Amino acid sequence: MPHGSSFLANKLRKFVRLSDRELECLAQLQSSTVDVKRGKELVREGQTGHVAYILHSGWACSSKILPDGGRQIITFPVPGDCVGLRSMLLRTADHSFSALTDAVVSRVEAPRFAGVFDDSPRLAAAILLAISWDEALVVEHLVGIVRRSAIERTAHFFFTLWHRLRLVGLATETEFTCPLSQYVLADALGLSAIHVNRVLRHLREQGLMTLKGKLVVIHDASRLKELAGHQNSPINHRVMGA
Amino acid sequence: MPHGSSFLANKLRKFVRLSDRELECLAQLQSSTVDVKRGKELVREGQTGHVAYILHSGWACSSKILPDGGRQIITFPVPGDCVGLRSMLLRTADHSFSALTDAVVSRVEAPRFAGVFDDSPRLAAAILLAISWDEALVVEHLVGIVRRSAIERTAHFFFTLWHRLRLVGLATETEFTCPLSQYVLADALGLSAIHVNRVLRHLREQGLMTLKGKLVVIHDASRLKELAGHQNSPINHRVMGA
DNA sequence: CGACGCTTTGACACAACTCAACAACCGTGG
DNA sequence: CCACGGTTGTTGAGTTGTGTCAAAGCGTCG
Numbered sequence: 244m245p246h247g248s249s250f251l252a253n254k255l256r257k258f259v260r261l262s263d264r265e266l267e268c269l270a271q272l273q274s275s276t277v278d279v280k281r282g283k284e285l286v287r288e289g290q291t292g293h294v295a296y297i298l299h300s301g302w303a304c305s306s307k308i309l310p311d312g313g314r315q316i317i318t319f320p321v322p323g324d325c326v327g328l329r330s331m332l333l334r335t336a337d338h339s340f341s342a343l344t345d346a347v348v349s350r351v352e353a354p355r356f357a358g359v360f361d362d363s364p365r366l367a368a369a370i371l372l373a374i375s376w377d378e379a380l381v382v383e384h385l386v387g388i389v390r391r392s393a394i395e396r397t398a399h400f401f402f403t404l405w406h407r408l409r410l411v412g413l414a415t416e417t418e419f420t421c422p423l424s425q426y427v428l429a430d431a432l433g434l435s436a437i438h439v440n441r442v443l444r445h446l447r448e449q450g451l452m453t454l455k456g457k458l459v460v461i462h463d464a465s466r467l468k469e470l471a472g473h474q475n476s477p478i479n480h481r482v483m484g485a
Numbered sequence: 486m487p488h489g490s491s492f493l494a495n496k497l498r499k500f501v502r503l504s505d506r507e508l509e510c511l512a513q514l515q516s517s518t519v520d521v522k523r524g525k526e527l528v529r530e531g532q533t534g535h536v537a538y539i540l541h542s543g544w545a546c547s548s549k550i551l552p553d554g555g556r557q558i559i560t561f562p563v564p565g566d567c568v569g570l571r572s573m574l575l576r577t578a579d580h581s582f583s584a585l586t587d588a589v590v591s592r593v594e595a596p597r598f599a600g601v602f603d604d605s606p607r608l609a610a611a612i613l614l615a616i617s618w619d620e621a622l623v624v625e626h627l628v629g630i631v632r633r634s635a636i637e638r639t640a641h642f643f644f645t646l647w648h649r650l651r652l653v654g655l656a657t658e659t660e661f662t663c664p665l666s667q668y669v670l671a672d673a674l675g676l677s678a679i680h681v682n683r684v685l686r687h688l689r690e691q692g693l694m695t696l697k698g699k700l701v702v703i704h705d706a707s708r709l710k711e712l713a714g715h716q717n718s719p720i721n722h723r724v725m726g727a
Numbered sequence: 728c729g730a731c732g733c734t735t736t737g738a739c740a741c742a743a744c745t746c747a748a749c750a751a752c753c754g755t756g757g
Numbered sequence: 758c759c760a761c762g763g764t765t766g767t768t769g770a771g772t773t774g775t776g777t778c779a780a781a782g783c784g785t786c787g
Contacts, residue, residue: 257603305577307628310714324543337621355707360501364606371613378620379579383629386557386711389675393775395552424733433631435776440735456702599747666765677744682767698752 249371250323251297258376259369268363272356273297280340285326286340293353294325294333301346302422305338306430311355314339316431318381319423321407324407328374331356340426388433391472396432399471401452405461422457489583493539493567498592500618510605515539515591523585523674535576537569543588544664547671549581558673560623561665563649570616573598586664591681600690604697628674633714638674639684641713643694647703664699 250303252269255261268397276299279285283297285304288308306314317338321325324383330336331353342348359367384403388396404421407413425443429436447453451467453460492512503511518541519528527538530550540562547568548556559580562568572578573595584590595678602609608701629641646663667685671678689695693709695702703709 299781307625309628309632311632313632315631317624317628329621332614332617333621359594360610364603364610368602368606368609368613371610371617372574375613375616375620376575378617378624379571379575382559382620382623382627383549383579385549385624386559389627389630390551390553390555390557423768425735426536426733436733437735441775444735474621668765678765679745680743680766684744686767 248468249323250299254323254325254373255366255369256407258372259364259365261369261390262276265363265369268359268366271283272351276347279345279346279348281342281346283339285348286336286338288336288339290336290402291334292336293331295325295351295356296340296348297325297332297351298322299349300348302343303341303346303348304343304431305340307417314430315433316427318377318384319343319404319415319431321411323411324377325351325370325374325403328356328370329378344428387404393432393434393442394445395470395472397428397433397439397446398467399453400432400453400465401459401461402464402471405459415450418458418460419458420457421454493565496565496567496615497608497611500614501607503608503611507605507608507611508610511600514601518589518591520590521590523587526581526583527590528572528578528580530578530581532575532578534578535573535598537567537573537593537595537598538582539567539591539593540564541589541591544585545583545588545590546585546669546673547582550647551581556672556677558669560619560626561585561646561673563653564656565653566613566619567593570612571620575611585669605688610686635674635676635684636687637712637714638676639670639681639688640693640709642670642674643696643701643703644706644709644713647701661701662699663696663701709725 251273252261252266255269285293285303286292286307300322302319302477303326304316304319306316308314310449326340327336327338328351330338331351359370379401384400387399387403392400405419407417409416413419423431426436428434429439432439434442443454444468449463449466451470452462492505492509493515497511514715521543522539527545528534528536530548542564544560544561545568546558548558568582569578569580570593572580573593600614626642626645629645630638633641647656647661650661651658655661665673667681670676670677671681674681678682688709691708692704693712694704
C-alpha cells in the first residue's frame with residue numbers, strides 16, 4: 244500500500260502541488276495491496292462494480308470487447324498506472340482489466356473516492372487530470388494503429404513501450420522484459436497473431452529489434468524510431484497551483 | 486456567449502450539481518462567440534496557444550497529423566461540444582481543430598481557466614470529468630475502426646453520428662444533413678477516399694442508407710445497426726454531489 | 728514421457744490501396 | 758446566360774498487404 248500510494252502521488256505531483264492533507268486523503272483512498280494470478284480478470288466491461296486499480300508490479304492489460312467476440316487491447320499499464328478510475332466514476336466499466344502475469348495491485352474503493360469530490364475537490368481535479376493525460380496516450384496509440392502498416396505499428400508499439408518502461412526504470416538503454424505472447428500482441432496491434440510473427444521476423448532480419456523468449460532487445464533505436472514515425476508527445480505538466 | 490455557456494453548463498449538470506457561484510464562474514470562462522470560415526484551422530497540433538473552443542453551429546473536426554503527412558480525424562464535434570479543453574490544460578495541443586463549414590464558436594481562454602483550479606476546484610473536477618467522458622467516446626470510435634471492415638466502419642460511423650445528432654435535435658428519425666466530402670470521411674474512417682465511395686455505393690445498393698449531396702437518408706436503421714455491430718455505450722452520469 | 732501452449736512457416740484468398748481516367752456539380756466571371 | 762476551372766464523385770484494372778487455413782517445430786510443465 245505504501246508503494247502504490249507513492250506511485251500515484253508522484254504521478255499527481257507532476258500536475259499539481261499537493262498539500263499534506265491532500266496527500267493524506269490520497270493515501271486513505273487505497274486499501275492494502277492484493278496479489279492476483281495470471282489470467283485473472285479484475286474488471287469486466289459493462290460491469291458496475293465500483294472499483295479501480297493501481298498496478299504495482301506484473302503485467303496487465305485493459306481491453307474492449309469487440310462485436311465479433313474478439314478483443315482490442317487498449318493499453319498495457321506500467322507499474323504505477325491507475326486503471327479504471329474513470330470507469331469507476333462513470334459507474335459502468337467501459338473496458339475490461341486483466342492480469343497477464345501474476346501481479347500485485349492496489350484497490351481504490353469507489354465509496355471512498357466519491358467523497359473526495361466534496362472533501363478535497365482539488366485532489367479530485369488532480370486525479371482527473373492524470374486520467375486525462377493517460378487517455379491522451381491511449382488515443383495516441385489507437386490513432387497510431389489505424390493508419391500505420393503492420394510493421395510501422397509494431398515498431399511504434401515497441402518503441403513507445405520501451406520509452407514508458409524506461410521512465411519507471413524497468414528497461415535499460417538496449418533491452419527490457421516483455422512477457423507478452425504474440426497472440427496478446429496481436430490483440431493490441433489489431434493484427435492476426437500469425438502476421439505479428441511475420442512482422443517480428445522482419446524487424447529481426449532488418450536488425451532493428453529482437454523479441455526472443457520474454458526479452459526485447461533494441462538493436463537500432465534510431466532506425467526503429469524512424470520506422471515507427473514516432474513523434475515525441477510534447478505534453479507538458481504542471482498546470483495547477485503556482 | 487449565452488448559448489455556448491448553456492450548452493456547456495447543461496453538459497456539466499449531467500455529472501454534477503453546480504452552485505450558482507459555480508455557474509457564474511463557468512459563464513465567466515467564455516468570451517463572446519466568433520464566426521469562423523470554412524477551412525479555418527483554429528488550433529494546430531503541437532501549438533501552445535492556450536485556447537479551447539465550444540462549437541456553437543456548423544461542422545468541424547479535430548484531427549491528428551500523421552507521420553506521412555496525412556491526418557486522422559478523431560471526432561466531429563456536434564454543436565455544444567467542447568474541443569481542446571485538455572489540450573489547453575496540458576499546455577500543448579495534442580490535436581488540431583478545423584472548421585469544415587462556416588461555423589460559430591465560443592472561445593475559452595486558458596488564463597481564466599487556470600484560476601478555476603484554485604478558485605473553484607469542484608467546477609474544475611466537473612469539467613475534467615466531462616472531458617474524460619468525451620474521451621471515452623473517442624476511444625470507442627477508434628477501437629471501432631481498428632477491427633472492423635470498411636463497410637462495418639462506415640455503417641458504425643454513420644449510425645453513431647445519426648444518434649449523436651438526434652440527441653441535439655439535428656437529425657430526424659430518417660435523415661440528417663452531413664456536409665462531409667468523401668475525402669473528409671476517408672480521413673475519419675481510415676480509408677482511401679476511393680474506397681469510401683465504393684462502400685457508400687454498397688450501402689446504397691443494399692438499401693441501408695444513402696448519402697446524396699449533403700443529405701444522409703437512413704433506409705433501414707435496424708439492418709444498419711446490425712452491420713455496424715453497434716453496442717449502446719452503457720455509460721452513466723451523475724457521480725458527484727448527492 | 729506426453730500434453731499443451733506458443734512460435735514459425737507455407738500456400739492461398741480477399742480486402743483495400745493505387746493509379747488513371749472520366750463524369751457530375753458548383754461558383755465565378757465574361 | 759453560358760463557359761470555365763476547380764472540387765467532388767464515380768468507375769475500372771492491377772497490385773499489395775493482411776487474414777485464413779493447415780501443419781510442423783519447440784519449450785515447458787506436470
